Amino acid sequence: MSAPILWIAIPFISGFIILSFLRERISPLIAGSVALILAMTALIIPIDTALLLGSISIKISPSILFFGRSFTLTTADGLLLALIYGLSALWFFGTEASGTANRFVSLGLMIVALLTASIAVEPFLFAALLLEMAAMLVIPLLVPPSQKPGRGVVRFLIYQTLAMPFILFSGWMLAGVEASPGDINTTIQAGTMLSLGFAFLLGVFPLYNWIPMLTEESPPYVVGFLLWVFPTFTVIFGLGFLDRYTWLRTSPQLSGAIQIAGLFMVASGGIFAALQKHIGRMMGYAAIAETGLLMLAMGLPSSEMLNVTFLLIIPRGLELSVWALALSIIKPKVTSLKFSDVQGIARSYPFAVTAIILAHLSMTGFPLLAGFPPRLALWQEIAGQSLTISFWIFLGMLGLILAATRTLAVFVMASENKAWQRNESWMQLIMLGLGLIGLFILGIFPQILQPFFINLPALFNHLGQ
Amino acid sequence: MVIEIVSWAAVGLILATSTVMLIIHDWRINLGALALQYVAAFWLVTRHLPFVMGSTKLITGWMVVAALGMTRLSLSSEEEDNNEESSLLRGRWFRMILMCIVALVTAGVTARIEVVIPGLGLPVIAGGILLIGAGVVHLGVTSEILRVIIGLLTLLTGFEILYAAVESSILVAGLLSVISLGLGLAGSYLLLAGTSPPELEN
Structure with missing residues (x-):
C-alpha cells in the first residue's frame, strides 16, 4: 500500500461511493469514520517505515507514479494528514447536527482528498x-x-x-x-x-x-x-x-x-x-x-x-x-x-x-x-x-x-x-x-x-x- | 509555410468567434462559436503538443459545448429571457470596441512575448492572448451564468494554448481537460439550479 492511495484515492473513492449508494442518515457517520480512521492511521503508522505487527510486516510506501508524475507523502506529512483528516472528521460528524444535505459529506471527502493530492503532487x-x-x-x-x-x-x-x-x-x-x-x-x-x-x-x-x-x-x-x-x-x-x-x-x-x-x-x-x-x-x-x-x-x-x-x-x-x-x-x-x-x-x-x-x-x-x-x-x-x-x-x-x-x-x-x-x-x-x-x-x-x-x-x- | 498560414487562419477564426460570442446574445450561436473556437485552439495546441493530446482538448471542449447546449435546451424560454436581461452592458458597439482593444493589445504584445519566450510562435501567442483578452472582457461585461462560463472557458483555452508551449506533461494536459469539463458541468448545474421544484431535490 502506498501513502497516496491510502490518503488520496481511498477517501476520494469513499466519497464517490457515499454519494452514489448510501442513505442520508448513515452517510455522515460513514464519512466521519473514514476520515477518523485515516487520521488515526496517519498518527499511528509512520510512512516509509516498516512496522512489525506479530509476524506481519507493514510498510506504507511514500510515493506513486501517475501519468509520469509522482504523488509523494513522506513521514513528515504524517501529522499534517492526521490533523487534516481529524478536523475533517469533526466537520463530517457535525453534518447530521447541522441538517446539511447528504452530499456535503461525500463531496467534502472528495474535496479533502483532492486537496491532500495538492500537497503530494510533484x-x-x-x-x-x-x-x-x-x-x-x-x-x-x-x-x-x-x-x-x-x-x-x-x-x-x-x-x-x-x-x-x-x-x-x-x-x-x-x-x-x-x-x-x-x-x-x-x-x-x-x-x-x-x-x-x-x-x-x-x-x-x-x-x-x-x-x-x-x-x-x-x-x-x-x-x-x-x-x-x-x-x-x-x-x-x-x-x-x-x-x-x-x-x-x-x-x-x-x-x-x-x-x-x-x-x-x-x-x-x-x-x-x-x-x-x-x-x-x-x-x-x-x-x-x-x-x-x-x-x-x-x-x-x-x-x-x-x-x-x-x-x-x-x-x-x-x-x-x-x-x-x-x-x-x-x-x-x-x-x-x-x-x-x-x-x-x-x-x-x-x-x-x-x-x-x-x-x-x-x-x-x-x-x-x-x-x-x-x-x-x-x-x-x-x-x-x-x-x-x-x-x-x-x-x-x-x-x-x-x-x-x-x-x-x-x-x-x-x-x-x-x-x-x-x-x-x-x-x-x-x-x-x-x-x-x-x-x-x-x-x-x-x-x-x-x-x-x-x-x-x-x-x-x-x-x- | 502552409502550416503557418493555417495557424494564422486559426487566429483569425479565434478573433471572429470571440467577437461573435461577445456581441451576439443568442446562446445557440454562442455555443456554436465556442465549438469552432475549440477547433482553432486544437490546431494551435498541436503546434507544441502531440496530435493525440491536442485532440483530447478538442473532444473535451466539444463535450463541454454539448453539456451546456443540452442544459440550455431544457430551460424554458421564460428563463432564457430573464437571463438575457441580466446582462450588464448590452451595447453591441461598446463590446465591438472592447474586442478591437483586445485585438490591438494582442497585436502589440505578440512580438514582444516572442522575444521574451522564443520558440512559442507568433500565431500561438496571438491566439492565446486573444482568447485570454476576450475571456476577461466577457467576464467583465456579463453576470449571466452561461456567458460567465463561456468567458471562463475562453480564458482557460487561451491559457492552455500558451501553457502547452511551455509544459507538455500528460498529467497537466489531463487535469486541464478535467477542469474544462468540470467548468462545463458546474455551469450546467448552476443553469439548472432553482429551475426544478423543491420536491425533486431529494
Missing part, C-alpha cells in the same frame, strides 16, 4: 490544478438544487479559476528566475503573477467580496467548511513556494507585500464585521480577518514564521466548525440571519448562541479560548518588528470584539416575558459541546500541539531552519 506547482478541481466540486454544495445561484458563487468560481493560470505561469517563470537570478524584469513579472494568483486564491483585499456574499446566500455549514479548508491548503501551498525558492524566501519586498496585504485584510475584516447587521456575513468577515492574520504570520521575517502560521491554522478549523454549526442550527428557524430576525433568540437556542459568541470571541483572541495563544505569539513577533502593524491588528481585533458584543446584545434582547427554553437536539448539543471543549482545551493547554510543531522543520526543509 512538481508542487501542479497543486494549482487540483485546487481548482476542488473548487469546482464545492459548487453543488454552495447552491442547493432548489435555489437560484447568487452572485457570490459565480464570483467564487471566477476568482478560483483566474488564480490557476497565474500560479502555473508564475511557477514556470520562477524556474527562469532560478536559472538567471540577476534578471530583475523576469523576477518582477514572476513575483507579480505569483502574488496575483495567491491574491485570487486566498481572497486578498479587495478580492474577498465573494466571502460575505456566500455567507449570506449559501448554507453556513458548507461556507464554514470552505472557509476552513481552502485557505488552509492554500497557505500550505504558499509555504511550499517559499520553501522551494530561496529568492522568494529571502526577499524583504515580498515579505513586506504579504504583510501589507494581510494587514489590509485584518483591519478591513474587523472594521467591516463591526458594521454588519447579518450574523452570517459577520462570520465571513471574521474569516477574512483570520486569513489576514495567517498572511501576517507568513510574512514574518523570523524563524518563528512556521510555528506561528500553523498555530493559527489549527484552531481556525475548530472555531469555524463551531460557528458554522451553530449558525446552521439557528438558520432554519428564522427568516434570515439579519439582526432584526434573530433578536432575542438566546432564550430559544441558548447553546447555539453560546457557541456563536465563544467561537467569535476565540477569533478575536479572547483569553482562555483557542484563538488566544496564536494571536499572542503573532503579536509578540509583530510588536518587535513594527508598532504600526501592531496597531492596525489591534484595530481589526477591536472591530471583531465590537461585532461580538453587538451580536450578543441582539441575541439577548428579548421581552421579559419570554421563557428560556432549549430547542437544540441532543446530537446538536453533543457536537457543540465537543467543539467548545476543544476551544477551551486549545486555549488553556496550547502545548498539546507541541508534537506537531517539532515535526514542522521536516515538512518544510528550508523554512524550518
Whole structure:
C-alpha cells in the first residue's frame, strides 16, 4: 500500500461511493469514520517505515507514479494528514447536527482528498490544478438544487479559476528566475503573477467580496467548511513556494507585500464585521480577518514564521466548525440571519448562541479560548518588528470584539416575558459541546500541539531552519 | 509555410468567434462559436503538443459545448429571457470596441512575448492572448451564468494554448481537460439550479 492511495484515492473513492449508494442518515457517520480512521492511521503508522505487527510486516510506501508524475507523502506529512483528516472528521460528524444535505459529506471527502493530492503532487506547482478541481466540486454544495445561484458563487468560481493560470505561469517563470537570478524584469513579472494568483486564491483585499456574499446566500455549514479548508491548503501551498525558492524566501519586498496585504485584510475584516447587521456575513468577515492574520504570520521575517502560521491554522478549523454549526442550527428557524430576525433568540437556542459568541470571541483572541495563544505569539513577533502593524491588528481585533458584543446584545434582547427554553437536539448539543471543549482545551493547554510543531522543520526543509 | 498560414487562419477564426460570442446574445450561436473556437485552439495546441493530446482538448471542449447546449435546451424560454436581461452592458458597439482593444493589445504584445519566450510562435501567442483578452472582457461585461462560463472557458483555452508551449506533461494536459469539463458541468448545474421544484431535490 502506498501513502497516496491510502490518503488520496481511498477517501476520494469513499466519497464517490457515499454519494452514489448510501442513505442520508448513515452517510455522515460513514464519512466521519473514514476520515477518523485515516487520521488515526496517519498518527499511528509512520510512512516509509516498516512496522512489525506479530509476524506481519507493514510498510506504507511514500510515493506513486501517475501519468509520469509522482504523488509523494513522506513521514513528515504524517501529522499534517492526521490533523487534516481529524478536523475533517469533526466537520463530517457535525453534518447530521447541522441538517446539511447528504452530499456535503461525500463531496467534502472528495474535496479533502483532492486537496491532500495538492500537497503530494510533484512538481508542487501542479497543486494549482487540483485546487481548482476542488473548487469546482464545492459548487453543488454552495447552491442547493432548489435555489437560484447568487452572485457570490459565480464570483467564487471566477476568482478560483483566474488564480490557476497565474500560479502555473508564475511557477514556470520562477524556474527562469532560478536559472538567471540577476534578471530583475523576469523576477518582477514572476513575483507579480505569483502574488496575483495567491491574491485570487486566498481572497486578498479587495478580492474577498465573494466571502460575505456566500455567507449570506449559501448554507453556513458548507461556507464554514470552505472557509476552513481552502485557505488552509492554500497557505500550505504558499509555504511550499517559499520553501522551494530561496529568492522568494529571502526577499524583504515580498515579505513586506504579504504583510501589507494581510494587514489590509485584518483591519478591513474587523472594521467591516463591526458594521454588519447579518450574523452570517459577520462570520465571513471574521474569516477574512483570520486569513489576514495567517498572511501576517507568513510574512514574518523570523524563524518563528512556521510555528506561528500553523498555530493559527489549527484552531481556525475548530472555531469555524463551531460557528458554522451553530449558525446552521439557528438558520432554519428564522427568516434570515439579519439582526432584526434573530433578536432575542438566546432564550430559544441558548447553546447555539453560546457557541456563536465563544467561537467569535476565540477569533478575536479572547483569553482562555483557542484563538488566544496564536494571536499572542503573532503579536509578540509583530510588536518587535513594527508598532504600526501592531496597531492596525489591534484595530481589526477591536472591530471583531465590537461585532461580538453587538451580536450578543441582539441575541439577548428579548421581552421579559419570554421563557428560556432549549430547542437544540441532543446530537446538536453533543457536537457543540465537543467543539467548545476543544476551544477551551486549545486555549488553556496550547502545548498539546507541541508534537506537531517539532515535526514542522521536516515538512518544510528550508523554512524550518 | 502552409502550416503557418493555417495557424494564422486559426487566429483569425479565434478573433471572429470571440467577437461573435461577445456581441451576439443568442446562446445557440454562442455555443456554436465556442465549438469552432475549440477547433482553432486544437490546431494551435498541436503546434507544441502531440496530435493525440491536442485532440483530447478538442473532444473535451466539444463535450463541454454539448453539456451546456443540452442544459440550455431544457430551460424554458421564460428563463432564457430573464437571463438575457441580466446582462450588464448590452451595447453591441461598446463590446465591438472592447474586442478591437483586445485585438490591438494582442497585436502589440505578440512580438514582444516572442522575444521574451522564443520558440512559442507568433500565431500561438496571438491566439492565446486573444482568447485570454476576450475571456476577461466577457467576464467583465456579463453576470449571466452561461456567458460567465463561456468567458471562463475562453480564458482557460487561451491559457492552455500558451501553457502547452511551455509544459507538455500528460498529467497537466489531463487535469486541464478535467477542469474544462468540470467548468462545463458546474455551469450546467448552476443553469439548472432553482429551475426544478423543491420536491425533486431529494
